[in-house]
Amino acid sequence: MSVVTQIWVASLMFLNTFSLVPVAAQLSQQDVGRLSFRPADHRIAYGPDALQFGDLRLPMGSGPHPLAIIVHGGCWLAAFADLQLMSPLSDALTQAGIATWNIEFRSVDQAGGGWPNTLLDVASAVDYSRDLAAQHPINLERVVIVGHSAGGHLAQWAAARHRLTQDSPLFRKNPLPVIGTVGLASINDLQRYLQESASCGQSIPRLLGGSPTDVPERYRDASPAEMLPLGGKQVLIIGAQDTIVKPQHNRTFAGTAQKRGDDVQLIVLDNAGHFDVIAPTSRDWPTIEAAVLSIVNSVKK
Numbered sequence: 001m002s003v004v005t006q007i008w009v010a011s012l013m014f015l016n017t018f019s020l021v022p023v024a025a026q027l028s029q030q031d032v033g034r035l036s037f038r039p040a041d042h043r044i045a046y047g048p049d050a051l052q053f054g055d056l057r058l059p060m061g062s063g064p065h066p067l068a069i070i071v072h073g074g075c076w077l078a079a080f081a082d083l084q085l086m087s088p089l090s091d092a093l094t095q096a097g098i099a100t101w102n103i104e105f106r107s108v109d110q111a112g113g114g115w116p117n118t119l120l121d122v123a124s125a126v127d128y129s130r131d132l133a134a135q136h137p138i139n140l141e142r143v144v145i146v147g148h149s150a151g152g153h154l155a156q157w158a159a160a161r162h163r164l165t166q167d168s169p170l171f172r173k174n175p176l177p178v179i180g181t182v183g184l185a186s187i188n189d190l191q192r193y194l195q196e197s198a199s200c201g202q203s204i205p206r207l208l209g210g211s212p213t214d215v216p217e218r219y220r221d222a223s224p225a226e227m228l229p230l231g232g233k234q235v236l237i238i239g240a241q242d243t244i245v246k247p248q249h250n251r252t253f254a255g256t257a258q259k260r261g262d263d264v265q266l267i268v269l270d271n272a273g274h275f276d277v278i279a280p281t282s283r284d285w286p287t288i289e290a291a292v293l294s295i296v297n298s299v300k301k
Contacts, residue, residue, distance in 0.1 A: 026241055026273025027282060029085070035281060037091040040102070042136075046128035047121070049112060054103040054125055055083060056132060057094040063137025066144070066296035068093050069126055069178075070102040071158075073149030073185075075200035076118060076207045078107040085278070086148065089288075092280035093146075096289055098296060099138050101129060105154075108206040115209040116169045119222060122154045123161060127176045143178045144295045148278050149245060150200060152186025156224040159232055168221045180233035180295035184277040184288065185245045188236075188253040189225035199244060225253055228260040233298060235265045235291040239272030239284075267291070 040055035059065050070090050074081025083104045090100040105121035106113035126145065133140050147155025161175040187193045187200065191212045194201045205211055208218040220226045234257065236250045247268050254266040269276065269284045276282040 027275045032275050032279050035088040037088040046125045051106045054101050057100045059097045064139035065099040066142035067099045067138050069145045071147035071151035071155045073151040075203045076150045077109050089278050126158045142296045142299050144180050146182045148184040152183035160227040160230040163227045183236045185238050190223035229262040233263045237267045239269045242274045244274040
């Protein structure tokens with residue numbers, strides 16, 4: 001074997017060892033949509049509109065169980081997603097011992113959706129947890145809200161409603177206290193995301209009824225970044241390969257929130273994309289499950 005051939009073979013072995021190791025492809029929304037899940041125990045209306053409902057799943061045992069309120073994403077558009085996208089995640093968390101309330105709401109492309117009703121629907125669904133606890137073994141002192149993408153925005157906003165003033169159209173008395181949030185590829189700064197994203201960001205003026213210049217008070221009342229400190233424990237989990245919500249979006253928010261006194265943990269998952277974080281079959285699922293459990297178990301059972 002010539003010296004040149006030896007060098008070539010050695011180089012090929014090096015590449016096979018380090019560069020050509022297959023990296024798992026990121027999951028698509030279609031991949032998640034094909035996952036199996038057990039049906040909910042109850043489908044329950046929390047309001048009079050046909051879209052004001054949620055799926056309740058209860059773990060085995062007498063309880064009372066901690067509760068995870070689940071908020072789907074989809075760019076605030078029903079054309080892109082509904083609560084079924086989060087059904088596999090909800091089922092998996094229920095099997096881990098957490099009751100799940102997977103909520104539907106009026107999106108901006110549906111009758112009655114947009115400002116302020118999309119946000120108010122989520123608020124009503126969260127507060128309806130009190131009614132659920134009156135009928136089912138749920139511990140209201142151990143409630144976490146879990147949201148994905150645009151649903152991450154809605155989850156963090158719902159947890160921060162106690163900061164709204166009475167003159168806000170989004171203000172409601174006595175919002176349900178929650179002990180924390182898990183934002184999965186969460187959009188947490190509406191004005192920044194509007195500038196960053198040519199995809200989901202284009203829905204934000206539809207959600208709030210105008211641009212930051214047109215309706216600055218709505219961005220102030222609806223964007224978690226404008227409502228800091230949110231309170232409670234926050235865990236932000238995002239894939240390093242996410243192209244819909246860039247990791248830097250969460251890094252910037254986490255840094256600002258920490259400076260304002262919030263308890264925020266940021267986890268960036270290597271090789272994960274936008275939908276890996278909601279798939280119980282993904283290699284990163286143990287991290288997501290552990291984050292939810294860490295919050296509900298932070299309060300004495």
